[in-house]
Structures are given as structure tokens and as C-alpha cells.
Amino acid sequence: MSMKRQSQDDSKSRLDAGSSEDKRRRSLPSLSSVITEVMNMSKVQHFMEPVLEPLIRKVVKEEVELALRKYMTTIKRNCGKDVFACELRSLKLKFLDLISPPVFTGTRIEGEESSLKVALVDVLTGEVVCSGPESCAKVEIVVLEGDFDGDDGDNWTADEFKNNIVREREGKKPLLTGDAFLYLKEGIGWLSDISFTDNSSWTRSRKFRLGARIVDSFEGISVREAKTESFIVRDHRGELYKKHHPPSLSDEVWRLEKIGKDGAFHRRLSKERVNTVKDFLTLLYLDPTRLRNVSALHLSYIYKWT
Template identity: 55%
Template sequence: MFCERSSGDVQKEDKSSSVAVILCFFGEQQQGGVSDEAEPFMGSGRFGKSPTSPLHHVKVVSSPFHVALKVNFLCQLFIRLWPDGRNLQLHFRSRLSLPLFTGGKVEGEQGAAIHIVLLDVNTGHVVTSGPESTIKLDVVVLEGDFNNEDDEGWTEEEFESHVVKEREGKRPLLTGDLQVTLKEGVGTLGELTFTDNSSWIRSRKFRLGLKVASGFCEGIRVGEAKTEAFTIKDHRGELYKKHYPPALNDDVWRLEKIGKDGSFHKRLNKSGIFTVEDFVRLVVRDSQKLRTILSSGMSNKMWDALIEHAKTCAMSGKLYVYYADDTRNVGVVFNSIYELSGLITGEQYLLSDSLSDSQKVQKWLIYTKNWFDFDH
């Protein structure tokens, strides 16, 4: 006798239920009975023949051919239930550099490569050995709202139902290296480019996803990976994007809250402020004057965001020195945006943080006396 079950039923039952099926198979095959070892599982206990019991729909199969088929089935069942006790999950180790534009390269933060790993969720360790550590993966595009609120997991069917294809008549949505092979459980995405924006789908956002390629890890569930949701803008928008961080020689409209050819941009240009360097120098020299230039239409919140962004620019390393007189015994040192850096007294150079209050006053007097005479 053999206890025949459909594969769909097996997938829904727990491991304990499957034990009953296995014990039933190894029971006595005489007169439709079962062995003493299997009998307790078929009584009124946990595996009794209730409508919800795993043996409720059991039917007897006596053909040797069917028995052979079921032996193979049981082997597959063991593989699925107890492959090696691991819970395998793909994971993006890098975050994407945003914003993203059509035609632009998909990169990690600060231009870094995008790394992926295969984890054993039970241990938190990377799977560095075994056939799973060298599997090939497919890179796909997902709906931005996929699994938006529930990060606990999803089924393979749910993942596949959220894969996004190109619009009719358009080029493939994602081009480049659409597969990656793991080595010791670690991989790196190749060059990827989006050919279309994300404005046409429901969420107006995409995600990148990773899944096991066909022909690999068959019979073993490996959880797919997904990135955070992001927007894809048309490449023409890149011409007007802000820089993070801004460079000193960038046009001033590269700063937050300053739109190209907008009212703030025109006011700054009219006041002789054309670059980020011009802007931050005036922030140091006379921030109130700058605030007045931008006062109409710029809220305090916008102002704070603008200043915060401007202060992230990298300094050029250039230094300026103001001397109190022709003897050049006392001088004040400034950086490229005119921030006070130190004081020269005789043959000593004192950093700004180490100056006494009286020295700071002296430095400030030299600074204000010579400011308008400085040729920059």
C-alpha cells in the first residue's frame, strides 16, 4: 500500500504532516494495513483521519510502477523539507545612487559597485560553499510598490507577478548585463541602464530585483532580492540636476532651492553671484546680505536647506593671508571661501581653534580692515 498525495497538498502541509505520509508508505502492505510504527500516527491523535488530517484523502496504490514513482516523490519531499536546514535569501548589500535617469549607468552610492550576497537567514552568514554559492541570477525590474509594507517575505509567484516589462513598442526596459554569477556566495552587478522613465506605472517607481536563473537550484527555494523603490527620470532632467556635493566652480543653480533661470537664480546673478564659490563666500562674509537678496519667496526652511547644501562643497585647498601692515609680523589666514583659519604672529602659525579671545579680536580687526582691499 502507498499513501498517494498531490504535490499541491504536500506544499501546504507542515513537516509533521509529511512524517505521517512517509510512515504510511513504509507501513505493512498486506490486507491494506499499516505497521505498528505507523498506526499511532493514524489514530485519533495529531495525525488522525479528520477532514484536516494529511491522511484524509489517502488512497491505496498497489502497482509496483506506482510504488517506484512514489519512492522518487518521497526523495523530492525530503529535499524540499530538509535540504540542509538552511533558509536561503538573496540580498542587495549596496544601496543605489539616486536620482537615476534614462540612459545613465545604475551605480551604488558614491559611484561604488553594487554587491549582492546569498545569505543563510538562520545564521546571517554568507553561503560560501556548495552548489548554491555559484548560482547564476537574473536581474529584473519590479513595481515600486511590491512588498511595500511587508518585508517578511513573499512567494515566488508574488515576486513574478510584480515583474515589469517594457511598454508596447518600446525597447527593453533594462539593458546591459542582465545576469550575474555568484562566486562563494558573492556577486557584483555589471553595467545596467534604464531606457524608459517610471512615470507610466501605478506607483511611478521601480525596484531592481534578483532571482535564481532557470536551471539552477531546482527544488530548493531561494528567496529573491529587491532594492529600495526609486524614480527613473528622463535623461534631459540630468542636465538640470543638483550636484552632491556641489563643486566650487559649479553654477550657483546647482544648489538646492535655486532653479536654473528661476527668480532666485536671476537675483543672484544680478548681485554678481554666479558660482557656488561666489555664494559660499558671501555666506561667510555677509550672510544677512545674501538672505536679503533671496528674501522674497524663500522661506526659512528653504534657506536652511540651501545653506546646508552649500556648506557640503569641497574646499580647494587654497589659502589667503592678510597682513596687518608692511612689517608682515602679524597676519590672518583664510581658506578658499574666506573662512578664518589661523593667525600668523612672528614665526608662529596658530590655528583658529587654539587662539585666545584677545587674539581672535586682533585677527578680526585685521580681517575687517583689509577686506575691501583684498584682490581675489
């Protein structure tokens, strides 16, 4: 009896083992199904990559920016209650006067009311900086292109300012003569004796500007350059031969219209000791016939002075 039961148990065990082996074989994927699955995953990756990549980039960027903001906040807190103590102090140079026209070569450059002045000003308050080492800084005066305005109004860069500095023409003297450097005193400096050696007609705008920039550097301080309004510079030779309207009595007689300097008429008048406008009018009043003979001019020109 026991032998029969044992035989039945052995048969059942073999059936169970066979069934388990069949299940295991059925659970293993076939080679074709594995290949199909890999191909499907490759297709999914191909379509998902363009979608996931920018999404991942965006998430990473946001996380980096957040980390940077936290870092900067920590730094500012470590600087103390005054956040601005960690930032650059912003100053600027500023011309306090308009240039007095006309401007001629060889003639001292002046302001409209006095000598041309430049000041160091606080950008936030607009007040002149009259204390500290920067208030005694060394300043260089340069010549700028007349059309220089900067890409953003007055907010030009140091490179833009530098690139618009005008140098002398080949074979010519430096554009500025005199003292092109000055020292501020309590934040203000004066252009004492400076003039142009060349006219502005050869530049792209046919005009110049004066510029000012700090030579020294100061830790924790940024200083923006200054520039004047644009203006024309003419040759002084033209001024030497310019007629005066109206002429003064002390002017040389050739300042009158139709009397050329060192011309024939001018030489004849000089022989008659008619050297000034006053001499001319005196002779015209006392002896107009003699003046007509000397001048050989049309009577209407002589009589227009009577």
C-alpha cells in the first residue's frame, strides 16, 4: 500500500516538475520577440529625443539660475545691511560750459562765459565729487568725431569712446596743442590753454567734439567719459583775411569790402597814409575827389560811405 502511494507521489512530482519547466519555457521571450521589442524601443527613443532634450535643458537652466540667485543673495547678505557697499560707485565727467563759437585753429578754446571747465559728478546725486582721491584725478582732453553719440545715447562704452577719438592727419601735428592734461581740484578742472592745429573739414561729419577721460583708476569706482557738443573748426588763415561787419574805426582799411589785403588799392591807400577805417572815412569827408583818384573805384562805392 505504501509502495503504491509512493509511486503516485513520484508521478505527481514528475508532473509538477514538467509543468514548471513548460511554464518557464513559455515565460522566456523568443528571439524574434526580443528583436521586435528592441526595434520598438529604438523608434520611441527616436521620436522622444527631440521632445525630451529641450525639456531637460530648460530644467537644468532653471536649476542653475536658481542656484546662482541663491549664491548672490548669500554674498549680498554677507556684505552687511548696505547692499550698495558691494557695488561699484558710478561717477562721470561732465563739461560745465558750452564752447564759445566760432572756433579757429591756433585760437584758444573758450567757454561761453569763461574758461572751459570739466567736473567729476556722482551719477546718482548729480553733485560734484569734491572729496576723496578721485576728486584730484588726472584728466586727459581728446578730440572726438562730431557725430559720436554712442549706440545708446549717453550710455556709450569705453571702447566706443576710444574708437571715436580722432588722430592727426598723416604728416600733421597733433590735433591739440597746449596742455591736454589737467588735474581736478575738489572735483573741477580748467582747460587753461589749449587750441586746435587743424580744421575739421576732413572728418566724416566735418565737425569735432572735445572729450575728457580719467587717466587714473580707483578701486571700486567707475568713471564715464565726457564729451562736448559738436562744433566746426575753421582755419585761422580765413579769419586773418575776414571782413568785419560792421567794421570798427581802428580796423585796418583792408577789412572794408572790395579792398583786398596787399592788393593794388590797398597799396595806393597806404602811400596816401590811409591805413585804418578811420583814415578812410576822414579822407572821404575832407577830400572825396582825392579819395576817388586814389581808389579808382566807382563813385557809387565811395558815396555809400557818406
